[in-house]
Amino acid sequence: MPAGRPGPAAQSARRPPRPLSSLWSPLLLCVLGVPRGGSGTHTAVISPQDPTLLIGSSLQATCSIHGDTPGATAEGLYWTLNGRRLPSELSHLLNTSTLALALANLNGSRQQSGDNLVCHARDGSILAGSCLYVGLPPEKPFNISCWSRNMKDLTCRWTPGAHGDTFLHTNYSLKYKLRWYGQDNTCEDYHTVGPHSCHIPKDLALFTPYEIWVEATNRLGSARSDVLTLDVLDVVTTDPPPDVHVSRVGGLEDQLSVRWVSPPALKDFLFQAKYQIRYRVEDSVDWKVVDDVSNQTSCRLAGLKPGTVYFVQVRCNPFGIYGSKKAGIWSEWSHPTAASTPRSERPGPGGGVCEPRGGEPSSGPVRRELKQFLGWLKKHAYCSNLSFRLYDQWRAWMQKSHKTRNQHRTRGSCPRADGARREVLPDKL
Amino acid sequence: MEDPQADSSISFLPHLEAKIRQTHNLARLLTKYAEQLLEEYVQQQGDPFGMPGFSPPRLSLAGLSGPSPSHAGLPLSERLRLDAAALGALPALLDAVRRHQAELNPRSPRLQRSLEEAARQARALGAAVETVLAALGSAARGPGPEHSATTALSTANSAASIFSAKVLGLQVCGLYGEWVNRTEGDLSQLVHGGVA
Numbered sequence: 001m002p003a004g005r006p007g008p009a010a011q012s013a014r015r016p017p018r019p020l021s022s023l024w025s026p027l028l029l030c031v032l033g034v035p036r037g038g039s040g041t042h043t044a045v046i047s048p049q050d051p052t053l054l055i056g057s058s059l060q061a062t063c064s065i066h067g068d069t070p071g072a073t074a075e076g077l078y079w080t081l082n083g084r085r086l087p088s089e090l091s092h093l094l095n096t097s098t099l100a101l102a103l104a105n106l107n108g109s110r111q112q113s114g115d116n117l118v119c120h121a122r123d124g125s126i127l128a129g130s131c132l133y134v135g136l137p138p139e140k141p142f143n144i145s146c147w148s149r150n151m152k153d154l155t156c157r158w159t160p161g162a163h164g165d166t167f168l169h170t171n172y173s174l175k176y177k178l179r180w181y182g183q184d185n186t187c188e189d190y191h192t193v194g195p196h197s198c199h200i201p202k203d204l205a206l207f208t209p210y211e212i213w214v215e216a217t218n219r220l221g222s223a224r225s226d227v228l229t230l231d232v233l234d235v236v237t238t239d240p241p242p243d244v245h246v247s248r249v250g251g252l253e254d255q256l257s258v259r260w261v262s263p264p265a266l267k268d269f270l271f272q273a274k275y276q277i278r279y280r281v282e283d284s285v286d287w288k289v290v291d292d293v294s295n296q297t298s299c300r301l302a303g304l305k306p307g308t309v310y311f312v313q314v315r316c317n318p319f320g321i322y323g324s325k326k327a328g329i330w331s332e333w334s335h336p337t338a339a340s341t342p343r344s345e346r347p348g349p350g351g352g353v354c355e356p357r358g359g360e361p362s363s364g365p366v367r368r369e370l371k372q373f374l375g376w377l378k379k380h381a382y383c384s385n386l387s388f389r390l391y392d393q394w395r396a397w398m399q400k401s402h403k404t405r406n407q408h409r410t411r412g413s414c415p416r417a418d419g420a421r422r423e424v425l426p427d428k429l
Numbered sequence: 430m431e432d433p434q435a436d437s438s439i440s441f442l443p444h445l446e447a448k449i450r451q452t453h454n455l456a457r458l459l460t461k462y463a464e465q466l467l468e469e470y471v472q473q474q475g476d477p478f479g480m481p482g483f484s485p486p487r488l489s490l491a492g493l494s495g496p497s498p499s500h501a502g503l504p505l506s507e508r509l510r511l512d513a514a515a516l517g518a519l520p521a522l523l524d525a526v527r528r529h530q531a532e533l534n535p536r537s538p539r540l541q542r543s544l545e546e547a548a549r550q551a552r553a554l555g556a557a558v559e560t561v562l563a564a565l566g567s568a569a570r571g572p573g574p575e576h577s578a579t580t581a582l583s584t585a586n587s588a589a590s591i592f593s594a595k596v597l598g599l600q601v602c603g604l605y606g607e608w609v610n611r612t613e614g615d616l617s618q619l620v621h622g623g624v625a
Binding site: 080082084125130131169 | 478
């Protein structure tokens with residue numbers, strides 16, 4: 001009885017499928033073709049049973065009938081594949097009891113449990129079935145990236161091989177070992193941060209490199225990624241800073257003060273940590289990021305719009321932990337915290353900075369001084385060790401004096417201060 | 430003087446009726462779940478499973494078959510005994526199907542959870558029916574159904590094919606639905622007819 005000819009890759013498959021009898025408990029009688037019922041029932045067997053084949057390869061199969069009725073014949077039998085009847089020209093009678101089938105250029109399996117090839121009697125009843133597994137061997141996984149949360153664990157993610165879908169169930173196994181000694185270990189906790197990820201929860205060494213790789217295996221073979229070597233200390237991330245508070249700075253209408261706490265899990269190690277702040281107006285999706293906050297736990301946002309609700313978030317990078325020279329990995333952003341700047345007392349559209357009209361004698365020297373001060377401020381427009389107490393006092397005084405002047409001013413257009421730079425000032429110096 | 434035994438049996442009846450209604454409601458709920466399980470199962474096996482007219486030959490399952498055509502003609506207590514026996518045999522079969530589907534359809538955890546749930550539900554409903562039978566004075570017959578299924582060993586001469594395993598799983602899911610539906614029907618007679 002001719003057997004089907006699977007593609008060459010199937011013959012070299014490293015992991016032949018287990019016989020299903022090993023999976024079933026002895027409860028069950030599992031041979032199709034032994035139906036209950038009276039005499040005269042035809043049964044058949046398809047060969048090969050459950051073959052594994054490469055995409056594009058060919059298959060030759062047979063359906064051999066045997067029944068307890070004399071004269072049982074293969075005449076009139078036909079094939080279906082995944083419920084669709086196959087053209088009769090693809091099959092032919094080998095002998096009176098065997099119908100052969102030739103399929104060429106096979107497509108990848110439609111479902112992970114295999115394509116259903118079924119042999120039918122003339123009346124359409126099912127005589128036998130076989131499941132075809134048509135696919136590709138796995139390609140090398142790549143792009144492995146790992147991170148450790150607070151030096152306690154290691155989570156890794158990878159990208160499956162270039163083709164992605166092999167049409168066959170492909171098993172991925174993350175392996176790791178200490179670089180210079182130790183045995184191979186296998187990660188056990190998969191899919192923690194997506195379909196191709198694994199989490200190693202404990203027992204990780206520090207100050208010594210690990211080798212990490214991924215093995216992909218399916219019915220048609222296996223592939224192994226390149227090895228990634230890393231020290232856990234070089235890939236540390238941490239929790240977002242807790243207790244982020246945003247508050248007004250007295251009556252200053254364009255400033256908010258942001259304070260936070262170092263992530264407690266690493267609080268003894270974060271003397272070189274970096275922080276980032278981002279903020280946005282309530283009804284906007286555009287965040288503005290303040291980058292250079294160094295290792296302080298407070299900062300002041302300036303140049304904001306008065307009478308506006310702002311959402312603020314902070315994140316931490318545990319740079320330099322235990323002397324690591326690597327960049328570190330930013331934490332997630334903290335939960336958004338909101339606060340509003342005080343409303344502007346000055347009239348005019350949009351509440352922007354309304355500069356006084358030219359020619360008003362009382363504004364001349366103040367305007368010139370303001371321009372000079374802002375020019376000086378531009379050179380020092382980041383967190384630095386400068387005293388701005390006097391500036392705060394000056395600002396408060398400016399607002400009071402604007403308020404007095406506006407009581408006598410006629411209505412006119414005021415330029416909006418949309419282009420005003422937003423600058424970050426240290427909260428305490 | 431009042432008979433204390435009569436008093437206790439009178440006070441027992443509302444509890445029994447409540448238990449019967451509760452068990453009937455459970456059976457009705459599980460009938461819906463069984464339909465969903467079957468739909469989910471056929472979807473994962475691929476065509477022709479789930480196609481109209483798909484009718485593979487029924488395979489012999491040691492210790493369990495569907496409700497017979499004569500089931501409806503039996504006395505109610507006998508019907509409930511058969512229901513309990515079938516529900517007792519189903520968990521082991523559903524567990525076996527689940528283990529196999531874990532190999533065949535590893536990317537379908539939902540199906541595996543549904544099969545696990547179905548085994549638990551069958552066990553629960555079977556136990557509830559047995560409780561009702563005991564309260565009615567008609568104990569379920571022993572030995573236990575799971576024990577019967579275990580003792581009835583049948584192994585295939587050759588390795589089972591994957592296709593036949595899919596068919597077997599379909600049959601088990603179908604039997605689960607049939608027996609839960611049958612149990613619901615038998616209990617509804619008890620609910621509406623009252624405890625005689």
